[in-house]
């Protein structure tokens with residue numbers, strides 16, 4: 119079934135590069151940003167246009183990027199560098215500033231290189247390693263304060279509390295809407311798929327945030343209308359939960375394989391997916407409060423955390439698997455993404471009996487068949503377990 123609002127979102131995305139061109143002619147500035155802890159609300163409140171950058175799945179761009187950075191960096195970072203080297207992407211070529219947070223050290227390195235080789239103005243937001251401590255919070259508060267000052271200078275205006283309050287409200291509503299979409303996509307006979315929700319999320323990073331919020335609310339209304347007509351599915355399906363390294367726009371290899379083999383993705387805890395929208399509660403419209411909220415949400419896997427019992431990332435993973443009624447986890451890691459690769463073992467251990475498949479990959483298609491075989495066996499195993507459980 120086709121949802122009309124999805125077509126509207128696609129159309130809005132298609133016209134966005136030209137729209138940005140016009141806005142730049144009128145004096146607006148575009149800030150491209152990357153990673154997990156950039157407080158987008160502050161960029162927006164200063165009248166700047168935030169665009170989240172970074173794509174995946176293009177082996178050729180990875181090679182272009184690799185001319186400027188060691189091949190021992192993950193393919194996502196190498197592809198991002200390739201995009202900056204080529205400057206053909208309609209968003210990358212229009213950026214007036216690039217903001218990167220140092221959550222993942224490889225992305226921090228990316229900032230140095232795009233500034234040095236490709237002449238982009240850049241700004242870095244430091245992120246504490248001990249994010250759970252008081253000192254970590256103090257450090258990040260100061261970093262966000264400094265980040266805000268630099269952005270104010272760039273925007274030529276001071277941050278007004280009322281504008282920040284307005285921005286926080288828009289972003290809070292977007293976060294709520296995304297969580298609602300995730301709930302709906304996981305239902306039996308859902309009117310939209312996880313893949314479609316993922317596309318909607320990625321579109322939103324490029325669109326004007328207020329327009330995007332209105333589209334999300336329209337989409338939810340349309341889904342709710344269609345929900346009442348649905349009936350429960352009786353088919354035995356393998357409900358797959360995705361975890362591990364990010365799956366950015368353009369990287370569809372694993373998603374294609376799972377879907378081609380009859381698996382159904384029902385949830386994720388990816389930093390490019392749902393995690394980004396969870397547990398972010400800004401108490402007051404101030405940069406300090408924004409900083410605290412960003413540090414208190416689900417932590418990014420590249421930050422060290424030594425106690426498995428109280429690790430918020432693992433607690434969230436367990437919770438989401440239950441929430442989405444998933445049958446198994448596909449833990450996907452990109453080559454040279456040490457952050458998530460070295461956490462695969464502990465993640466598997468913490469999940470205990472939950473079926474767990476670890477896939478280590480990159481953006482070339484050479485491992486397609488090998489991954490396909492492993493995913494096929496995993497999906498079959500889940501389905502036959504469920505069939506047996508139904509018979510008992």
Ligand code: SF4
Nearest residue numbers: 192222224363455457
């Ligand atoms: S966390 Fe992993 S996938 Fe993400 S940028 Fe860092 S190394 Fe790459």
